Amino acid sequence: MAKQLLKGNEAIAYAAILGGADVFFGYPITPQNEIPEYLSAEMFKHNKLFVQGESEVASINMIYGAAGAGARAMTSSSSPGIALMQEGISYLCGAELPCVIISVMRGGPGLGGIQPSQADYNQATRGGGNGDYHCLVYAPANIQEAINITKESFEIAECYRNPVIILIDGLIGQMMEAVDFDHVNKKRTLPDKKDYCTLGTKNHDHKNIVNSLYLDPYDLEKHNIKLHQKYQKIIKEEVMVEVSSNIEQAEVVVVAYGTMARIAQTAINELNQNGYKVGMIRPITLWPYPYDAFKQLKNCKHILITEMSMGQMVQDVLIATRGSNIPVDFFGRCGGVIPEPDEVANAIKQLVAKGGK
Numbered sequence: 001m002a003k004q005l006l007k008g009n010e011a012i013a014y015a016a017i018l019g020g021a022d023v024f025f026g027y028p029i030t031p032q033n034e035i036p037e038y039l040s041a042e043m044f045k046h047n048k049l050f051v052q053g054e055s056e057v058a059s060i061n062m063i064y065g066a067a068g069a070g071a072r073a074m075t076s077s078s079s080p081g082i083a084l085m086q087e088g089i090s091y092l093c094g095a096e097l098p099c100v101i102i103s104v105m106r107g108g109p110g111l112g113g114i115q116p117s118q119a120d121y122n123q124a125t126r127g128g129g130n131g132d133y134h135c136l137v138y139a140p141a142n143i144q145e146a147i148n149i150t151k152e153s154f155e156i157a158e159c160y161r162n163p164v165i166i167l168i169d170g171l172i173g174q175m176m177e178a179v180d181f182d183h184v185n186k187k188r189t190l191p192d193k194k195d196y197c198t199l200g201t202k203n204h205d206h207k208n209i210v211n212s213l214y215l216d217p218y219d220l221e222k223h224n225i226k227l228h229q230k231y232q233k234i235i236k237e238e239v240m241v242e243v244s245s246n247i248e249q250a251e252v253v254v255v256a257y258g259t260m261a262r263i264a265q266t267a268i269n270e271l272n273q274n275g276y277k278v279g280m281i282r283p284i285t286l287w288p289y290p291y292d293a294f295k296q297l298k299n300c301k302h303i304l305i306t307e308m309s310m311g312q313m314v315q316d317v318l319i320a321t322r323g324s325n326i327p328v329d330f331f332g333r334c335g336g337v338i339p340e341p342d343e344v345a346n347a348i349k350q351l352v353a354k355g356g357k
Contacts, residue, residue, distance in 0.1 A: 003178040008143045008168070009034035011179055012076075012102060015150040017042060018181055021100070022071040023049040025062035027081060030114040031170035032104035035076040056081040060088030067097035068210035070197035072154045076102035078170070079120050080111060083128060089163055090129025093227070094212025096196065098157030100150070101135075101165045104173045107336035115336025116170035118258060121312035124167045125287045132224050134231050135163045136238060137286040139257040145284075146172060148183040159188040160234055161196065167286060169308060171259045171338065234288055241290035242282040246272075248298040250279030252348050255305045255317050257283050260339070264306050267344040278348055286313075294320040302351040306344055307332045 006014075013035045016024075024043055026036045036052065043050040049071075053059035059075050066073040077085065082103050092099055105120045107113040124137045136156060140146035149166055157164045193199060198208050214220035247253065256264045261282045268278045279300075281293050294317075297303075303326055305317050311330040318328060331347040333339045 003180050005176055005178050006143070007034060007174065007176050008146060009104070009173040010038045011143050012146050012150050012166070012173075013038040014042070015147040015181060016074055016100065017046055017048065019151040019154045019185075020072050021048065021074045021154065023051070023066045023073050024075065025051050025053050025059040025066070025073070026075045026077060027053050027056050027059050029078045029081045031106055031116070031173050032076050032078045032102065034173070035102060035104075056084035057088070060085040063099050064088055064092055064095070064097060067092065067099050068095065068198055070193045070199055072098075072158070074100040074102070074154075076104065078104045079106050079108050079117070079123070082120065082123060086128035087130075089127070089135065090131055090133055091212050092163050093129075093133035093135065094131060095210050096161040096227075097163075097210065098154075098161050099163050100153045100157055101163055102150070103165055103167050105167065105169045107334070113336045114170070116259065116308065116338060117334065117336055118169050118260060118308040119310070119312065119334060120167065121286065121307070121309060124165050125289070125316075133227065134234070134287055135165045136160070136234060136288075137165045137167055138240070139167045139284060139286050140172070141258055141261045141282065143172060143175070143177040144179045147179055147181060151181070151183055152185045155185055155188050155190065156238070158190045160230060161191060162230070162234075167258070169259050238285060239288050239290050239292070240284035241293045242284060243293050243296060244268075244279040244281075246277070247279040247281070247296050249277055250297075251277040251299055251301045252279075252351055253297060253300050253303050254278065254280045254344070254348070255283070255303060255313065256280065256307065257286065257313070260306055260308055263339055263341055264344050266341040267348065270341070271345055271348060276348070276352065289316045289320070291316075291320040294324070297324070297326065300326050302326070302354070303328045304348060304351060305330045306339070306347070308334065308338065310334050
């Protein structure tokens with residue numbers, strides 16, 4: 001297919017249709033509104049269902065019902081809206097129901113602003129719902145990568161019977177790039193929906209109950225252990241990360257994701273041309289986090305984490321580097337301010353000036 005110039009939100013929406021989305025439930029909020037706007041027309045053209053819920057709380061519970069009935073269900077929202085969905089996301093994880101959630105980050109806390117941000121890292125990776133649960137969290141750095149991940153996300157969700165969150169900042173949602181939709185999904189073994197969905201008993205002789213309630217604590221413990229084992233399998237099979245080719249020689253390693261990684265890469269390219277030794281680790285999955293990628297640091301004297309936030313990924317990098325004695329520093333802008341490459345370059349130069357201190 002020839003490349004097309006598309007806005008990020010619209011490209012992601014079309015990729016969801018190609019990925020097999022059956023139903024969409026959502027509620028408007030900036031800066032993700034082009035996703036439901038696009039799907040409100042296009043889903044019907046593909047014999048799919050679109051419903052604008054009366055709220056984000058209603059929408060995530062519609063997702064629960066549709067996923068429980070075997071549909072490939074998706075929603076999209078932005079920071080405060082995703083916050084309202086947290087209880088439903090916990091229920092989906094507890095009931096082991098697959099769905100896809102597009103989260104387009106804006107500045108916060110509270111209503112904050114509508115400009116791009118990365119301040120929902122903890123919201124996505126740590127979760128605001130109750131209990132021991134995880135969502136798979138992907139953080140594409142450009143529209144093409146967002147398309148590829150979105151197309152594949154429905155099978156990933158079904159494979160593990162678990163929600164998948166695609167976490168982008170508002171810049172990716174609103175910018176335009178030349179993209180194609182040729183990505184071929186990885187083949188996965190999917191569970192039989194007859195085993196867990198409420199499809200009726202016409203084709204099988206048992207009733208399925210969609211539920212996350214276990215009143216007996218021993219039954220609930222058994223269920224949590226089962227979920228934990230599934231999460232361990234995800235950690236083993238689904239980590240995605242991009243590591244620069246010079247990582248073993250790099251004296252400064254930048255850790256960044258999403259749009260911030262693109263900004264940092266511009267700074268890194270310029271510095272390397274001027275004799276600096278700078279590499280990058282770019283997590284693509286934020287959960288599971290690519291901790292093992294940090295084992296490749298052989299000559300590193302400083303790590304610089306850079307985010308459009310106050311430093312929410314710092315905790316994961318500290319976990320990854322525990323015992324290494326490599327100093328970890330942070331540079332970020334927040335509230336919707338997008339850093340310039342020169343700002344990142346200056347932060348790196350300051351670390352180099354410190355030497356090994």
